[in-house]
Amino acid sequence: EGQLVDSGGGLVEPGGSLRLSCVASGFPFSNAWMGWVRQAPGEGLEWVGRVKSRSDGETTDYGAPVKGRFIISRDDSKNMVYLYMNSLRTDDTGVYYCTTDRMDVWGKGTTVTVSS
């Protein structure tokens, strides 16, 4: 059964940067499109973005609120996917989940707090 372990969250000041990581196991990672979903405190789920598989061009797509500030990348040799977050704002605060693009496997989430 597939497993994702996400990490890297923490407290960062507005305007700062943070890198989240996610390691996958138990499924053919190199074939999987991988994404991130976030959830602000007390709010619903919001799609952050995805990176496609290498065979599909390893291209990325992003939700409007993060486009131009966040970058998703992958390293198939390590079964890793990364979320680089720049120009962080207070409304980026929340739990960030690593997930397969088909949302059938989820990490436990890592908490990002943007505050001065």
Add this chain to the structure above:
Amino acid sequence: QSALTQPASVSGSPGQSITISCIGTSSDIGGYNFVFWLQQHPGKVPKLMISDVSNRPSGVSNRFSGSKSGNTASLTISGLQAEDEADYYCTSYTRGSTWVFGGGTKLTVL
């Protein structure tokens, strides 16, 4: 891309059936058969309950079913049980190659 529209809350008694609607547009729900439903218990990780409009992943109870008509998708839970009390989210693939979520529906089992 605007969020999909879900009712904020629904409720039902044990054994009853409930349906949660998810209204989108021709650019998302109406244009693709990629509508998923997720269940999230308080403080827990979301769980995929329905994929591709009506497919149940392995291990999901057959009390959960999904459908779509036009720009509206629906999740039906039959034979309500106390453990079904949770938040439910719909999500759809969009013309912009992104996913869009609904605002979530809180299901209360009376």
